[in-house]
Amino acid sequence: MSHGALTTEQLMHDLQVHQVELQLQNEELRRAQLALELSHARYFDLYDLAPVGYLTVAASGLIVEANLNAATLLGMARSALVKWPLSRFIVKAHQDSFYQCRRQLLETGQAQSCELQVLQGDGVTLWVRLIVSALQDGSDAPALRVVLTDISERKRLDEALRETNKNLELAKQQADRANLAKSEFLSSMSHELRSPLNAILGFAQLMESGAPPPTPSQQASLDQILKGGWYLLDLINDILDLASIESGHAALNMEAVALDTVMRDCQTLIEPLTTARSVQVCFPALPTTCRVQADPTRLKQVLINLLSNAIKYNQVGGSVAVRCDSPAAGRLRISVRDSGPGLSTQKLAQLFQPFNRLGQEAGSTKGTGIGLVVSQRLIQSMGGEMGVESMEGVGSLFWFEL
Missing domain, CATH: 1.10.287.130 (Signal transduction histidine kinase, dimerisation/phosphotransfer (DHp) domain)
Structure with missing residues (x-):
């Protein structure tokens, strides 16, 4: 074989190899093109069918691109939206909100949001939440990506x-x-x-x-x-x-009241009632330094009311115990426990209702059904609170804190 024939054969071989390589590259390019088209289609599916409106707005303020939801929100065909200024669809009174939002975006580079009303093609207004971000193209006045979310229902509920x-x-x-x-x-x-x-x-x-x-x-x-x-x-x-x-006309003279003095006065005042009912009342021994912020006359009125109820609605020969505790710093709790019949859950719920004597109207014990309500309101007026614990067949415990 001559040298010329060998060279030709070598060239043919190289061409065949090159052709195979080109075919492989073309196949790879076709696959890449197909993948790109699929990705592009998926992107546009996501873009077009997104549950929010997307707009691309040029630096001049003209709409360049819009998805289906944006067209629906603005009440116009997508093709008709393009080349319209976005401001044309913003209610005039709210245009300053949009311009301020865009200005802050350009100053900070951070996405901004605001709530405003837009005009649909037929003139109907719609509340939207608008999020503005910049498309990074390196220019001083970049195009804007605008996201629109319909918040009309939320605004209606707020109103x-x-x-x-x-x-x-x-x-x-x-x-x-x-x-x-x-x-x-x-x-x-x-x-x-x-x-x-x-x-x-x-x-x-x-x-x-x-x-x-x-x-x-x-x-x-x-x-x-x-x-x-x-x-x-x-x-x-x-x-x-x-x-x-x-009516707020109850005059209160608030001062530091010595509890031991109040207790002694109450003990003297209820003594005839304890004797008549044969009820034993036990008062705590208190130091003279034990004081509460209260109106002394009203405090005595409340304590007399609780003691009278504990005695009147007790069993003959029963007992009443008065205690003083400090449940928290700066607070003093005075409680009156009796050995009476106690109250059901239903009666407890009706306890502080005016004129409600909880079924005692037909009994021999006198009362108006107001004293306990007055006591509660007085304690509240003096900055305290009143409560009750009770169990049928065991007795009741009324307390107030000052």
Whole structure:
């Protein structure tokens, strides 16, 4: 074989190898092109079918590109959106919000967001949340990527909530005014009732102690008048107390009150009742330094009320224990525990309701059903709180903290 033939054969071989290599490269290119097209299709699927609106806005403010959701939100075809300025779709009163958002983006380089109203093609307004970010192309005035999310329903619910809160506030103000008017009426009416009632009681007592003494029949009638009169006077006094507290007219003289003095006074005042009911009351020994911030007269009123209830609604020969504890720094708890019949869960829920005597109306124990409510309101007015624990067949524990 000649040298020329060998060279030709070598060239043919090299060409064949090169052709195979080109074919492989072309195949690789086709595969890469196919993968790119698939990726591109997936990107546009994600872009077009995203649940939010996407817009690409040129530095000039003109819309360059929009996905289907953006076109739907703005109420125009995608092809019609292109070349329109974005500001044309923003409600005039909200355009400053968008411009400020864009300015902060250009100053900080960080994505910005705001809430504003946009105009659809037919003039209908829509609330959207708008997020603006810059497309990094190295220019001083880059194009913008704008994301739009429909928040109309949330805005509608916010507005409904504001309207509801406004109505509730108005209703509360009306209720407060009605309560104040009620309290002032009760206070005025009670004062008007007390004068003639005192006259009735005074004349009944004069007749009872007059000469000649009343006959048995007359005495029975006088007893009924006096019994009903004193009960009515107690009721009026309780109503006056409650009305003055609820209307904010209850004057409180707050000071550091020595508890041992209050306890001794209460012990003396309830002694006749403990003797009549054969109930033993145990008071704690307190140092003179034990003091609470309270109105001394009102504090005594509250404690007398709790002690009287504990004795009156106790069993004959029962017991009452008064305790003082400090549940937290700067707080003192005074509790009154009795050995009475106790209260059911249902009765406990009704305990601090005015005029509710929890089924004791038909019993022999006198009461108005207001004293406990007055006591609770007084304690609250003095910056404290009152509570109760009870178990049927065991007894009840009433407490208040100051």
